[in-house]
Amino acid sequence: MKKVILAIGVLALCAGMAFGVGSKEAKAENKVLRIMTWSGYAPQELIDKFTAETGIAVEVTLSNNEEMISKLRATRGGGFDLVQPSQDRISSVVEQYGIYQPIDYSKLDIAQIDPSLLAAVKKNTLVGGKSYAVPHVYGTEGLVVNTAKAPGIKDFKDLLDPKYAGRVSYRLKRPTLIGMGFSHGYKPFDLYSDPVKYQAFLDDMEKLLIAGKPAVKTYWDNGDQLLQLLRSEEVWAASAWEQAGWKLHAENPNIDYIAPSSGALAWVDTFAIPSQSENVSGAYKWINFMLRPENAAFFTNRETYGTASKDAVKFLNPEIAANFTRGLPPAVLAKINWYPTVPVGIEELEGKTLDRVKASR
Amino acid sequence: MTTNRKRRIKWGFVVFFTPVFLWLLLLIVLPQLELLRLSFVGTGGSGFTLRNYLAFFKEPIYWLTFVRTASYAILVTLIVIVVALPVSFYITKIARVRASGFLMVLLLVPFWVSELIRVYGWMILLRESGVINQLLVRIGLFRQPVEMLYNDVTMIMGLVYTSMLFMVIPVIGVMEGLDDALIEAAYDLGAKKLAIWRTIIIPYCMPGIISGSIIVFMLVLGSYLTPNLMGGKNSLWFTEQIYNQIIIYFNWNQGAAFGFLLLALSSLIIWAVLRLTGQSLKKVIK
Numbered sequence: 001m002k003k004v005i006l007a008i009g010v011l012a013l014c015a016g017m018a019f020g021v022g023s024k025e026a027k028a029e030n031k032v033l034r035i036m037t038w039s040g041y042a043p044q045e046l047i048d049k050f051t052a053e054t055g056i057a058v059e060v061t062l063s064n065n066e067e068m069i070s071k072l073r074a075t076r077g078g079g080f081d082l083v084q085p086s087q088d089r090i091s092s093v094v095e096q097y098g099i100y101q102p103i104d105y106s107k108l109d110i111a112q113i114d115p116s117l118l119a120a121v122k123k124n125t126l127v128g129g130k131s132y133a134v135p136h137v138y139g140t141e142g143l144v145v146n147t148a149k150a151p152g153i154k155d156f157k158d159l160l161d162p163k164y165a166g167r168v169s170y171r172l173k174r175p176t177l178i179g180m181g182f183s184h185g186y187k188p189f190d191l192y193s194d195p196v197k198y199q200a201f202l203d204d205m206e207k208l209l210i211a212g213k214p215a216v217k218t219y220w221d222n223g224d225q226l227l228q229l230l231r232s233e234e235v236w237a238a239s240a241w242e243q244a245g246w247k248l249h250a251e252n253p254n255i256d257y258i259a260p261s262s263g264a265l266a267w268v269d270t271f272a273i274p275s276q277s278e279n280v281s282g283a284y285k286w287i288n289f290m291l292r293p294e295n296a297a298f299f300t301n302r303e304t305y306g307t308a309s310k311d312a313v314k315f316l317n318p319e320i321a322a323n324f325t326r327g328l329p330p331a332v333l334a335k336i337n338w339y340p341t342v343p344v345g346i347e348e349l350e351g352k353t354l355d356r357v358k359a360s361r
Numbered sequence: 362m363t364t365n366r367k368r369r370i371k372w373g374f375v376v377f378f379t380p381v382f383l384w385l386l387l388l389i390v391l392p393q394l395e396l397l398r399l400s401f402v403g404t405g406g407s408g409f410t411l412r413n414y415l416a417f418f419k420e421p422i423y424w425l426t427f428v429r430t431a432s433y434a435i436l437v438t439l440i441v442i443v444v445a446l447p448v449s450f451y452i453t454k455i456a457r458v459r460a461s462g463f464l465m466v467l468l469l470v471p472f473w474v475s476e477l478i479r480v481y482g483w484m485i486l487l488r489e490s491g492v493i494n495q496l497l498v499r500i501g502l503f504r505q506p507v508e509m510l511y512n513d514v515t516m517i518m519g520l521v522y523t524s525m526l527f528m529v530i531p532v533i534g535v536m537e538g539l540d541d542a543l544i545e546a547a548y549d550l551g552a553k554k555l556a557i558w559r560t561i562i563i564p565y566c567m568p569g570i571i572s573g574s575i576i577v578f579m580l581v582l583g584s585y586l587t588p589n590l591m592g593g594k595n596s597l598w599f600t601e602q603i604y605n606q607i608i609i610y611f612n613w614n615q616g617a618a619f620g621f622l623l624l625a626l627s628s629l630i631i632w633a634v635l636r637l638t639g640q641s642l643k644k645v646i647k
Binding site: 066166173213216217218219221225232233234347348351352354355356358359361 | 420422423425426429488489490508510511589590593594595596597602605606609610611612
């Protein structure tokens, strides 16, 4: 009997959900904005402010790059009005599945966006003469170094130095291959188009990384592990994101984020509008709202990620602003290597190289 | 009267069986079938191909990793047998009844927390700035801390620790049925301890040992956390390759093929061991 009652309960719940979806659809005409984004990218305070200003309610779904693509692929670009993929995950998806619509840049408040970031994103998301994204958030991968213990580490290739045996850590992931490549004089991104040359580059990196293995304490693969290793001073230098470096800098002034001399690697998360967005005007309003300096600064103060909003600096908390002037001054930003779109098949080649590095001894 | 009752039983059966059946079908059988289909399709999504399976045999890195994983799993299973037999013997035969209950609880308690927490516990103990190192340095045994994590010995110890219970419990189950008189008789006839273990206790416990071994072997083969966190830079485990294929390279097809190869090859190993030891699966499962 209990099961029957349970079954009825479950059915009622399902029916309720179905009705819920139905009513949501009905009121979608420009009164609701459905955003799919990363955790922390749409803070509740800003959502409330936006709703008060425009009368548009915001529904947020948290996600990541892979899920954004597969969800929009399943609905052919429907179900969401605005999403926030990384810039290197857009053009190939547009070509293959057509799930985004071109951005009408005249509807944006261009003056409040950092021009170099906007140009880079426009270039990287160019398909058939039209661009598909607006920059929102950026971050870099460089080195986090304990300068009291390992003052000599300035670039990715210094992580292979036998002098620091057992005191180094990095991720066994593609950014390490790319970063090592740049610091050894390669231009990995230019080799993307030629799989044979790229394989030769990977083989060289494989040799270097295997030879440099004695320096490695362990390959870190989650943020907590990295923080623990550096905090306990078991590891003196690691490849990592600036957020990790700044967090540790607050605890131990000897540890800080350093942009490698061959250039930090950087990603940009963007705004993109799905092809079947039901509230395009609301989406543009949200983009302009989020890039307004005071709103962008609110976000950066909380999450410590860099923003594409040009004048947000004026509204940053002093200690957050100090991080940026110390770790990512204009000279460093100018040298950054932005991730371009990854062609099909490249990740498989990289995967095999990384597996061989991990398995060797 | 009887027919009526029969019908009622049938309805009851349907009501109770449907959720189980749906659960199995929707959440286990269907996804597996989809993975099986994926494993026979190329990355482009075109037609039937064996490429994903052939890649395993063509690329040395893949099958070497599997061989390494499987041989470590066998080694861990053997160590677990050696450790678990005396423990179970003590609990069932030597300890008093109340103490044996207490010892069982001691064995079980660590398994009330998740594997992740247990592994992190070991890491806190063993790491260079960890508890054991600090203790040894303070009492002057070591001059400076030594890194005890991130090598194969530690990894095997961690795997033995996390899978011990799954050997002890089946062995205790069987050992409880062993008549003490047999052991006493052997002593009376002048048998040495080793001979008693070899000719009486181990043969009697064989079904328990074998079923425990199957569980431990499969657990170790399929474990992901312990080798990854404690093994460090040299420990490429086969499950990690499946994870990498699916999560990092988006190559579900290759990942699915590896998954089924893992299933097939580990079943093959278990079958071979059962044949070699002359045990039948039916007897062991019972």
